[in-house]
Amino acid sequence: DHMFAFNVYYNHYEARKLNISSFGGKVSDVKISSDAIIPRLDYLSPLRIFGGRLGGYIAQPYLRQRVAAFGLSDERESMGDTTFAPIILWDMGKDLTLAAAVEVTVPTGKYDAERLANTSNNFYTYKPLFSFTWLPTERTELSLKATYSFNMENHDTDYRSGQIFHFDYSASYRVTDNLRLGLNGYYLKQTTDDKQNGETVRVFGFGEEVDDGVRGQVFAICPAVHPTFLKYASAEIRWAKEFDVENRPEG
Numbered sequence: 001d002h003m004f005a006f007n008v009y010y011n012h013y014e015a016r017k018l019n020i021s022s023f024g025g026k027v028s029d030v031k032i033s034s035d036a037i038i039p040r041l042d043y044l045s046p047l048r049i050f051g052g053r054l055g056g057y058i059a060q061p062y063l064r065q066r067v068a069a070f071g072l073s074d075e076r077e078s079m080g081d082t083t084f085a086p087i088i089l090w091d092m093g094k095d096l097t098l099a100a101a102v103e104v105t106v107p108t109g110k111y112d113a114e115r116l117a118n119t120s121n122n123f124y125t126y127k128p129l130f131s132f133t134w135l136p137t138e139r140t141e142l143s144l145k146a147t148y149s150f151n152m153e154n155h156d157t158d159y160r161s162g163q164i165f166h167f168d169y170s171a172s173y174r175v176t177d178n179l180r181l182g183l184n185g186y187y188l189k190q191t192t193d194d195k196q197n198g199e200t201v202r203v204f205g206f207g208e209e210v211d212d213g214v215r216g217q218v219f220a221i222c223p224a225v226h227p228t229f230l231k232y233a234s235a236e237i238r239w240a241k242e243f244d245v246e247n248r249p250e251g
Helices: none
Strands: 003-015 017-020 025-027 030-049 052-059 062-069 072-079 082-091 096-106 125-134 140-151 164-176 179-190 203-205 208-210 217-229 241-246 248-250
Touching (some): 017 030, 017 241, 052 096, 164 217, 217 248, 241 248
Antiparallel strands (some): 017 025, 030 052, 052 082, 062 072, 125 140, 140 164, 164 179, 179 217, 203 208, 217 241
């Protein structure tokens, strides 16, 4: 059978601190606010490959970015970068589902190297990913998605962001037939240096040049509420706080 699913995500992100490890701590004269509406279409075909069902998905965000830092401010609102992926889904029985995909993010949003706020990264990203959902009991669910990002160069700035390992996790319990409560979150760790013009990016801290490659990391955890309604519809509401942040905004 052919299966289609349609999701709409709304994401609000706000940060008032910028953690730069070479500066020895937080830069507080910063305010970053981002709102995103992201419709996503998923498709699963009856065609099987490597024992799993072949499918795909595409997501197109609409973004409003606001940035204020170091006495400057900027705002931009437009379509963001498009993401699509082929995916293979393995149904391992009623209690376990596995999936593998390769996401491709295409720089279709607006970008200007001289602006603080942009709705595009202005480079391609390729992300192999693996995910699983496991139902250890009738009421509990555990899910994990691990990705590894290969970022291409931003040709307007000759800057190439480092490779990133990232995973999302979720654990939930079905309280009633129409309500689940749980914990969600994510972890991100940059594994290679940022480079510009082929050289490792160096930043200045305490008057000295520091060769740290601007490697970022962040961990987040949040409560989640997941109600279901009608027959084929559900919602999920999350509030996440970021910890252990390096070379990124903390929000």
